[in-house]
Amino acid sequence: xxxKLTEVARQAGVSLATAxxxxxxxxxxxxxxxxxRVRAAAEELGYVANAQAQALARSTTGLMGLxxxxxxxxxxxxxxxxxxxxxLDARHQVLLAGxxxxxxxxxxxxxxxxxxxxFISYRTDAIILAASRLIEEDPRLIKALTQYTNNGGRxxxxxxxxxxxxxxxxxxxxxxxxxxxxxxxxxxxKRFVILAGPHERNTARVRVEGFLERLRQxxxxxxxxxxxxxxxQGGFDSTLEFLDSLGTAGxxxxxxxxxDGDSPLCFLAANDVMALxxxxxxxxxGLRIPEDAQVAGFDDIPTLRDHFPGLTTxxxxxxxxxxxxxxxxxxxxxxxPPSVTGSVVLRESAGHSxxxxx
Amino acid sequence: xxxKLTEVARQAGVSLATAxxxxxxxxxxxxxxxxxRVRAAAEELGYVANAQAQALARSTTGLMGLxxxxxxxxxxxxxxxxxxxxxLDARHQVLLAGxxxxxxxxxxxxxxxxxxxxFISYRTDAIILAASRLIEEDPRLIKALTQYTNNGGRxxxxxxxxxxxxxxxxxxxxxxxxxxxxxxxxxxxKRFVILAGPHERNTARVRVEGFLERLRQxxxxxxxxxxxxxxxQGGFDSTLEFLDSLGTAGxxxxxxxxxDGDSPLCFLAANDVMALxxxxxxxxxGLRIPEDAQVAGFDDIPTLRDHFPGLTTxxxxxxxxxxxxxxxxxxxxxxxPPSVTGSVVLRESAGHSxxxxx
DNA sequence: TGAAGTTTGGAAAGCGCTTTCCAATATATG
DNA sequence: CATATATTGGAAAGCGCTTTCCAAACTTCA
Numbered sequence: 001x002x003x004k005l006t007e008v009a010r011q012a013g014v015s016l017a018t019a020x021x022x023x024x025x026x027x028x029x030x031x032x033x034x035x036x037r038v039r040a041a042a043e044e045l046g047y048v049a050n051a052q053a054q055a056l057a058r059s060t061t062g063l064m065g066l067x068x069x070x071x072x073x074x075x076x077x078x079x080x081x082x083x084x085x086x087x088l089d090a091r092h093q094v095l096l097a098g099x100x101x102x103x104x105x106x107x108x109x110x111x112x113x114x115x116x117x118x119f120i121s122y123r124t125d126a127i128i129l130a131a132s133r134l135i136e137e138d139p140r141l142i143k144a145l146t147q148y149t150n151n152g153g154r155x156x157x158x159x160x161x162x163x164x165x166x167x168x169x170x171x172x173x174x175x176x177x178x179x180x181x182x183x184x185x186x187x188x189x190k191r192f193v194i195l196a197g198p199h200e201r202n203t204a205r206v207r208v209e210g211f212l213e214r215l216r217q218x219x220x221x222x223x224x225x226x227x228x229x230x231x232x233q234g235g236f237d238s239t240l241e242f243l244d245s246l247g248t249a250g251x252x253x254x255x256x257x258x259x260d261g262d263s264p265l266c267f268l269a270a271n272d273v274m275a276l277x278x279x280x281x282x283x284x285x286g287l288r289i290p291e292d293a294q295v296a297g298f299d300d301i302p303t304l305r306d307h308f309p310g311l312t313t314x315x316x317x318x319x320x321x322x323x324x325x326x327x328x329x330x331x332x333x334x335x336x337p338p339s340v341t342g343s344v345v346l347r348e349s350a351g352h353s354x355x356x357x358x
Numbered sequence: 359x360x361x362k363l364t365e366v367a368r369q370a371g372v373s374l375a376t377a378x379x380x381x382x383x384x385x386x387x388x389x390x391x392x393x394x395r396v397r398a399a400a401e402e403l404g405y406v407a408n409a410q411a412q413a414l415a416r417s418t419t420g421l422m423g424l425x426x427x428x429x430x431x432x433x434x435x436x437x438x439x440x441x442x443x444x445x446l447d448a449r450h451q452v453l454l455a456g457x458x459x460x461x462x463x464x465x466x467x468x469x470x471x472x473x474x475x476x477f478i479s480y481r482t483d484a485i486i487l488a489a490s491r492l493i494e495e496d497p498r499l500i501k502a503l504t505q506y507t508n509n510g511g512r513x514x515x516x517x518x519x520x521x522x523x524x525x526x527x528x529x530x531x532x533x534x535x536x537x538x539x540x541x542x543x544x545x546x547x548k549r550f551v552i553l554a555g556p557h558e559r560n561t562a563r564v565r566v567e568g569f570l571e572r573l574r575q576x577x578x579x580x581x582x583x584x585x586x587x588x589x590x591q592g593g594f595d596s597t598l599e600f601l602d603s604l605g606t607a608g609x610x611x612x613x614x615x616x617x618d619g620d621s622p623l624c625f626l627a628a629n630d631v632m633a634l635x636x637x638x639x640x641x642x643x644g645l646r647i648p649e650d651a652q653v654a655g656f657d658d659i660p661t662l663r664d665h666f667p668g669l670t671t672x673x674x675x676x677x678x679x680x681x682x683x684x685x686x687x688x689x690x691x692x693x694x695p696p697s698v699t700g701s702v703v704l705r706e707s708a709g710h711s712x713x714x715x716x
Numbered sequence: 717t718g719a720a721g722t723t724t725g726g727a728a729a730g731c732g733c734t735t736t737c738c739a740a741t742a743t744a745t746g
Numbered sequence: 747c748a749t750a751t752a753t754t755g756g757a758a759a760g761c762g763c764t765t766t767c768c769a770a771a772c773t774t775c776a
Binding site for chain 4: 362363364374375378379382384386407408410411412413414415416
């Protein structure tokens with residue numbers, strides 16, 4: 001039903017080949033007079049090239065697939081934003097899929113596999129896996145992606161992954177976590193509760209390891225490590241769980257978490273949204289931040305800008321990460337594979353102007 | 359390079375037609391024995407159908423295009439999330455574009471046109487325009503979309519639009535704004551500053567009109583209407599601008615905004631992110647919320663869950679809106695076009711437990 | 717058992733482009 | 747002026763599928 005190149009060619013009185021050459025970027029450029037006629041005809045008829053047909057003929061689609069976990073999570077949407085920028089510059093379209101949507105009651109690994117298969121089916125030129133990798137990759141995923149790369153597809157992952165042939169944007173999850181703890185230790189904090197994400201998620205696990213390692217370096221142990229889902233609710237639930245586990249033991253004073261002389265208790269969350277959930281939980285129990293309890297996150301998601309009290313965190317340049325991933329996805333890697341580090345950002349929620357560090 | 363149907367057919371010892379019929383959902387189902395052979399061959403070779411070729415042959419792509427403004431804005435990512443859910447159920451892939459990315463220094467209207475043209479080129483089965491409409495639609499956009507719908511494409515917009523043939527998800531922007539103000543008035547608030555979004559954006563404008571109309575109904579006028587961009591920064595800047603415009607006039611007490619006996623000043627923002635920016639601005643001037651100034655937003659974006667003080671707002675079921683839009687995009691509208699209303703959510707930032715309403 | 721009806725698999729014609737050859741014309745060279 | 751060399755437009759062969767016909771093979775029923 002849409003007008004096709006044949007019609008443009010007829011209208012311009014040229015052959016199909018000529019029309020194709022002037023309209024859709026070929027190495028050969030027909031004479032100016034002819035070209036103008038073709039362009040005029042296309043304009044008049046409102047011709048829009050059929051990208052599907054072009055893809056079939058060119059065997060490249062101009063598509064790039066992006067797999068996130070939950071696009072409504074600021075972490076992922078920031079990355080997606082970065083990806084989009086590069087895609088736009090490279091005149092590529094981005095196909096988006098989320099692994100939090102498990103249509104048929106499957107796991108998020110199933111959702112990821114389904115997304116990847118869909119992308120492969122659409123012959124995307126590249127696939128960016130931004131949803132955090134699992135410790136144990138699904139063999140079906142590996143198989144599909146291996147075949148994909150063998151066929152010329154490019155795949156990019158964030159952090160590290162056990163996916164062969166994947167280009168990876170290395171992120172300082174471990175070292176950043178350690179650095180964050182180091183800074184907090186330097187500000188006099190000593191008592192930590194770790195709000196860990198799901199253990200099978202690499203990023204979550206690696207960050208927690210970074211926390212623990214740095215603590216060990218100072219011969220410290222966290223008071224508790226609570227596992228929770230990798231979102232606000234997870235931070236909220238874990239925090240409540242921890243508070244409840246204290247039982248009536250600490251129900252004495254205004255600040256049940258701080259015995260006299262103790263440094264304040266600090267919750268280290270595996271990411272910012274968990275930290276925010278934790279703050280909400282603490283508040284719901286009437287605890288003041290940072291006086292009664294402190295909180296630190298990881299990522300520095302953009303929405304933190306308007307949070308109060310400000311969340312101490314480790315800043316990752318999320319949009320840059322998205323951009324790098326997209327670059328890696330599109331261009332045959334010239335320089336060394338990118339490695340991203342961030343920096344500690346101290347805000348009111350922890351280590352900023354604590355009682356002990358002032 | 360990827361294995362194709364011909365190879366599967368050969369391997370299974372059947373014709374191309376048969377292989378196609380068993381693998382890619384046809385109305386005709388070959389005999390069970392044959393079908394098994396074909397499936398086995400496909401599995402063994404790792405066959406993945408080429409969606410581009412299918413699209414060409416079937417003249418339907420299974421794609422749906424989603425145009426948002428800024429995917430990193432929680433408002434849009436919530437909607438996108440809803441869209442994704444329906445797309446997944448309908449086995450469609452979603453192509454994402456953002457109008458905040460203006461590659462070649464164009465306007466966001468240019469970006470939207472480019473996105474729509476790209477979607478048309480990829481022959482998406484439907485296009486959802488979630489980026490807020492302009493008062494004055496770009497004629498090129500209208501032309502492109504009209505041709506698109508004439509060719510069987512479906513287009514969906516949010517709010518209202520002057521795009522002919524578009525299916526629209528009506529949203530209670532006006533009435534919701536009025537209701538919100540009504541509630542605040544009922545709680546004793548009388549003095550308002552409106553943080554308006556860009557006037558050319560329909561949603562922003564309509565909400566402000568709702569605010570104004572309800573005020574007028576009580577023979578009230580806002581103290582000021584400040585224009586700002588439709589994001590956190592816009593709310594921040596507008597608020598500062600307003601505060602500065604007060605000059606030294608209010609620099610006397612702790613709470614320069616409230617003369618004795620006055621009800622507190624309340625900032626009405628055209629959306630939540632602006633409201634959050636406003637709160638940040640107020641805080642930066644040492645003003646307490648809600649004691650010194652109050653704030654209300656619009657949307658109830660999911661990230662509000664963890665904000666403190668809680669933002670009073672008008673809750674819109676954003677994911678539902680996304681879902682509805684996607685439904686409208688995929689199925690030939692059976693019932694009446696959907697109309698979405700929300701509800702006022704009172705939180706600490708305004709009208710919740712104000713001095714005057716307690 | 718034969719005619720009519722019903723399945724079932726396959727051949728081949730597209731779907732809308734790109735691109736390789738080819739032929740024709742224009743330009744340069746001896 | 748004839749020949750060699752660029753340049754340019756067009757015919758046609760795909761790209762990997764779907765789907766319409768057809769024909770062959772079975773059923774069914776009188």
